[in-house]
Amino acid sequence: MIQLIDSGAKPDAAALLERARQAIAARELPSGISLRVWGGRGSGKICSLCGRPIGSDDVEIELDGIEREGGVRFHSKCHLLWQEACKGPDH
Numbered sequence: 001m002i003q004l005i006d007s008g009a010k011p012d013a014a015a016l017l018e019r020a021r022q023a024i025a026a027r028e029l030p031s032g033i034s035l036r037v038w039g040g041r042g043s044g045k046i047c048s049l050c051g052r053p054i055g056s057d058d059v060e061i062e063l064d065g066i067e068r069e070g071g072v073r074f075h076s077k078c079h080l081l082w083q084e085a086c087k088g089p090d091h
């Protein structure tokens with residue numbers, strides 16, 4: 001059984017959304033939401049947005065067709081934030 005340790009304050013959605021926008025601007029993350037994705041149970045790999053492991057009690061969303069070492073994957077909620085960031089600041 002894996003017990004996750006809560007290390008205190010969680011990054012809030014607004015901060016992660018800003019981070020997503022900066023990462024897209026810096027081309028660290030793709031900017032297209034039409035990419036195919038895979039969803040599944042978290043495998044403990046690191047989320048490309050928030051940098052935290054995606055545990056088996058969470059949903060892991062992996063982007064397909066990304067030419068990036070290690071790929072790009074998100075927590076389900078980070079994936080939503082990334083999609084939001086892809087739309088740009090005017091929405």
Ligand SMILES: [Zn+2]
Binds near residue numbers: 047078
């Ligand atoms: Zn995340």
